[in-house]
Amino acid sequence: MKIGKGVEWAAHTCALLALLPANAALALDTLAEFIGVPSPYLAKQMQMLSRAGIVKAKRGVAGGYKLARLPETISLWDITGAVDGTTPSFRCTEVRKNGPCGASSDEVITPCKIAASFRNAEDKFRQELNSVKLPELVAGIALDVSDERKTRIKAWIEQNAAFSS
Amino acid sequence: MKIGKGVEWAAHTCALLALLPANAALALDTLAEFIGVPSPYLAKQMQMLSRAGIVKAKRGVAGGYKLARLPETISLWDITGAVDGTTPSFRCTEVRKNGPCGASSDEVITPCKIAASFRNAEDKFRQELNSVKLPELVAGIALDVSDERKTRIKAWIEQNAAFSS
DNA sequence: CAATTACGGATAAAATTTATCTGCAATTAA
DNA sequence: TTAATTGCAGATAAATTTTATCCGTAATTG
Numbered sequence: 001m002k003i004g005k006g007v008e009w010a011a012h013t014c015a016l017l018a019l020l021p022a023n024a025a026l027a028l029d030t031l032a033e034f035i036g037v038p039s040p041y042l043a044k045q046m047q048m049l050s051r052a053g054i055v056k057a058k059r060g061v062a063g064g065y066k067l068a069r070l071p072e073t074i075s076l077w078d079i080t081g082a083v084d085g086t087t088p089s090f091r092c093t094e095v096r097k098n099g100p101c102g103a104s105s106d107e108v109i110t111p112c113k114i115a116a117s118f119r120n121a122e123d124k125f126r127q128e129l130n131s132v133k134l135p136e137l138v139a140g141i142a143l144d145v146s147d148e149r150k151t152r153i154k155a156w157i158e159q160n161a162a163f164s165s
Numbered sequence: 166m167k168i169g170k171g172v173e174w175a176a177h178t179c180a181l182l183a184l185l186p187a188n189a190a191l192a193l194d195t196l197a198e199f200i201g202v203p204s205p206y207l208a209k210q211m212q213m214l215s216r217a218g219i220v221k222a223k224r225g226v227a228g229g230y231k232l233a234r235l236p237e238t239i240s241l242w243d244i245t246g247a248v249d250g251t252t253p254s255f256r257c258t259e260v261r262k263n264g265p266c267g268a269s270s271d272e273v274i275t276p277c278k279i280a281a282s283f284r285n286a287e288d289k290f291r292q293e294l295n296s297v298k299l300p301e302l303v304a305g306i307a308l309d310v311s312d313e314r315k316t317r318i319k320a321w322i323e324q325n326a327a328f329s330s
Numbered sequence: 331c332a333a334t335t336a337c338g339g340a341t342a343a344a345a346t347t348t349a350t351c352t353g354c355a356a357t358t359a360a
Numbered sequence: 361t362t363a364a365t366t367g368c369a370g371a372t373a374a375a376t377t378t379t380a381t382c383c384g385t386a387a388t389t390g
Contacts, residue, residue, distance in 0.1 A: 001166050001254040001290075002377090003283065004347070011279045012260045027366065036263025041349050047368065059367045060357025076282050089166040095177045096306060098201025101318045103311075113297075113305020114176045117241050118168065121293035125166075128286035132278075140278020141261065146268075153266045167346090169378070192335065206380050212337065224336045225388025337386075345378070355368075360361100 001089055003080065009037050010045045010083045011076060015141045017055065018071040018134050019153065024161035025064035034156070045083050052082035062162040067134075076137065077129035090118035166254055168245065174202050175210045175248045176241060180306045182220060183236040183299050184318065189326035190229035199321070210248050217247035227327040232299075241302065242294035255283035 012035045020026065028046060032039030046065060049055045056068040067074065092115035096103045177200045185191065193211060197204030211230055214220045221233040232239065257280035261268045 001168055001249065001287075002347095003166055003255045005256065005258065006348085008255070008258060008260060008279065015279075029366090034264045034266065035260050036267065037260070038349065040351075043367080044349085050367085057367055058357075059355075059365085061359065061365045063357065063366045065367090076279070084166065090168045090173070091170065093170065093173060095173060095200050095202070099199045101199065101314060101321050102201065103314055107311055107314065113302050114173065114180075114241070116305070117294060117297045117302075121290045122166075124289035124293045125286045128289045129282060132282045137278050137282075140281070146272055149266065149268055149272065156266050167378095171379085194335090203380070205382075208336080209380085215336085222336055223388075224334085224386075226334045226390070228335045228388065230336090332390090334389080335387085337384105339383090339385105341380100341382080343378100343380075345376105347374105347376070349372100349374075351372080352370090353368105354370105356366085358363100358365080360363085 004084050006041075006045045006083045007080050009035060009042055010049055010079050011137065012141065013042070013046070013065075014049070014054065014067065014074060014079055014134055015137045016157075017065060017067045018138045019157060020066055020161060021157075021163075023164050024157070025058055025062075025066045025164070026157075026161055027064040030160050031065065034160075048082050049079070052078070054078055054082055062164065064162050071134035071138070074134040075130045076132040077126055080129055088119065089122055090115060169249050171206075171210045171248045172245050174200060174207055175214055175244050176302065177306065178207070178211070178230075179214070179219065179232065179239065179244055179299055180302045181322075182230060182232045183303045184322060185231055185326060186322075186328075189322070189328050190223055190227070190231045191322075191326055192229040195325050196230065199325075213247050214244070217243070219243055219247055227329065229327050236299035236303070239299040240295045241297040242291055245294055253284065254287055255280060 013031055016031070016034060017026065026034075028043055029039050031046070032042045035042075046055065046057070050057045050065075053068050054074055055065045057063070057065055092112055094108060094112065096108050096112060097105065178196055181196065181199060182191065191199075193208055194204050196211070197207045200207075211220065211222070215222045215230070218233050219239055220230045222228070222230055257277055259273060259277065261273050261277060262270065
């Protein structure tokens with residue numbers, strides 16, 4: 001069981017975007033610099049967030065990314081699902097049909113208990129992530145550390161964001 | 166998020182072993198034939214189950230595998246952990262320390278909220294799998310399908326298991 | 331001792347993840 | 361309308377992980 005590292009980047013990016021004034025946006029390269037990751041690859045994650053309707057992209061001069069919805073409506077699961085996909089972690093190959101005592105196709109219409117258990121477990125996983133919304137992340141990432149850093153971040157945004165007229 | 170397919174095999178194997186009389190064991194090749202998977206690779210899973218104390222291996226003539234503990238004490242999480250490992254799905258690279266506004270090392274002693282959320286979610290996942298014990302799996306895999314199959318499986322075990330004297 | 335069976339490590343093939351590049355489309359400002 | 365900027369989509373490549381196999385060794389039984 002493994003979560004791609006793009007999810008971490010995407011989550012930090014969204015947390016940063018949540019601090020942005022409504023009329024501002026941050027360009028890809030600026031975002032990548034802030035969280036310290038290679039920008040060509042972060043581009044992938046941003047595109048997925050964009051397609052999922054989590055962030056809104058604007059091209060051209062003074063373009064960039066901003067959140068597409070209110071932070072309260074964006075959960076950690078939304079981000080994870082967008083970047084890492086939503087295919088189930090457990091892939092049932094219906095082993096029951098194999099071997100000398102293999103069941104016939106019409107015997108296995110009821111789902112395998114193993115697969116069902118993993119589905120349940122994954123539901124719990126998803127529910128938990130779904131209960132964590134962006135404002136909670138912001139509080140636990142950018143601003144909990146020190147007032148000094150808080151000030152620095154705000155100043156950096158002021159200086160590096162693109163403001164629309 | 167992905168679970169290796171060896172977990173599926175191991176779970177089916179354990180379910181089969183749970184049907185075994187106390188004085189019997191099943192050899193690797195026999196197990197592999199029953200669930201219809203390549204035996205050299207199943208060997209890896211069996212070794213991990215063995216090291217984890219879930220199955221007991223016996224070498225030599227009439228050797229093979231049997232459960233090391235009562236089925237009631239073996240959960241789907243035990244099996245998953247043994248075969249797939251127990252390293253957390255989310256790997257925090259402490260992005261907070263990166264970039265122009267990076268936090269200093271002593272500012273990030275409190276765990277990142279993102280990482281903490283994934284830990285919570287994974288705990289829920291683990292708890293759910295831990296609540297599913299082997300007898301429940303047996304009922305939902307081998308014996309739920311039809312009485313005819315039930316009989317065939319029991320007969321096959323009788324014929325292919327190694328019985329100790 | 332001879333046959334059998336699991337163990338452990340090495341190795342290789344396949345698939346997936348991670349990362350980069352390039353040409354194109356859209357947007358804005360001069 | 362042109363030039364500069366910025367995101368989009370797809371192709372490609374490198375690195376890592378998963379999947380799979382093999383072989384020599386150790387243990388067990390009769």
